Amino acid sequence: MSNLSESRDIVLAFSGGLDTSFCVPYLKERGWNVHTVFADTGGVDAEERAFIEARAAELGVASHVTVDGGPAIWEGFVKPFVWAGEGYQGQYPLLVSDRYLIVDAALARAHALGTNAIAHGCTGMGNDQVRFDLAVKASGDYRIVAPIREIQKKHTQTRAYEQQYLEARGFGVRAKQQQYTINENLLGVTLSGGEIDHWQAPGIEARGWCKPRSEWPDAPLQVTIKFIEGEAVAVNGEALPGDKLLAKLNGLFAAYGVGRGMYTGDTTIGLKGRIVYEAPGLIALLTAHRALEEAVLTKQQNRFKPEIARKWVELVYEGFYQDPLKSDIEAFLKSSQHKVNGEVVLETSGARVDAVAVRSPHILNAKGATYAQSADWGVEEAEGFIKLFGMSSTLWAEVNSER
Secondary structure, eight states: OHHHHTOOEEEEEOOSSHHHHHHHHHHHTTTOEEEEEEEEOSOSOHHHHHHHHHHHHHHTOSEEEEEEOHHHHIIIIIHHHHHHOOOBTTTBOOGGGGHHHHHHHHHHHHHHHTOOEEEOOOOSSSSHHHHHHHHHHTTSSOEEEOHHHHHTTTOSSHHHHHHHHHHHTTOOOOHHHHHOEEEEETTEEEEESGGGGGTOOOOTTOOSSSOOGGGSOSSOEEEEEEEETTEEEEETTEEOOHHHHHHHHHHHHHTTTTTEEEEEEEOTTSOEEEEEEEOHHHHHHHHHHHHHHHHHSOHHHHHHHHHHHHHHHHHHHTTOTTOHHHHHHHHHHHHTTTTOOEEEEEEEEESEEEEEEEEOTTOOOOTTOBTTTBOSSOHHHHHHHHHHHTHHHHHHHHHHSOO
16 A cells, blocks of 8 residues: 555544544644544434534544444444343443444545545543554554544643643634543443542533433333344334434433443453443333343343353454454344344333333243243142252252261
């Protein structure tokens, strides 16, 4: 790629926030023609999208494009994530997984411009730099420029330096960006910075979509989700494309404060990371899907699946989105979903969501038996099963008991 390496065009993955806004003048002052790409993965409204495009123009980029990433994030992440059914470290719903779709959009723009230079606004302390860099490196011979990592070699108070840098050049900084780092996409919202980083109670401004308790509706909410082969295809009888379906669930359940939590995790690079996250739609989907799976999968499937699912989650979290093992696991997950068909009724009065009804032709009901109520086997059969099932433990007690 010798000709490409001579180009002074560079593609910057751009969100309009403090970090990526800083990157534009920083790169320009080092001789780059900066082309920004905003991958709209569904978490911003028309006003915010217009702000991002205006911000790019204000900063003087050579070109700016906005890419609709909603369908891609549903197919590439949401479907297998819901099939997996596990959060990172048992909790975090991987809201940063849109990063891989952002990389794809940036690489496509670089190809169109004929350059191999890619820039991002990740810090040298977080996980996103790993996700971006590994995804880019797995895609070909690209030059990666990371301005925030570069300034962290000289400045310890990075965000304050970025703000001063922009203001000295006549560029303002939005108030919410001075206190928190806020990331929004179709999957949800994450907030970090300020008191959150110091393990203190989040301030009242540390809130995204989820309404506080004082604003929850009085009447409970019931929502019916239909699944075909493990994929949600309709809400309350309305068939919707995946990204539109998740957006609808976000709106319905955010009004009741569903899906909000605080999380401290073991990051890829070894630091502890603490965030506030809000994922109303994803948490609703996970709850419904799990309730349906519990009813239609076999005992062995339900036992084994979480083990392999946790590995899939770790691969995605740590940047190995394109590793062959991830595809191998997804083949198993897809196979496990053939009979995950039916409808689940979710209900919430606020914060918590429960699956209150499950309807499916594949529920593993025994015709003549109901747990703890009735059975189509005799007492002698039950006693014989218990004797054989517990043989090993019983023998151990007999052999090793003190006499």
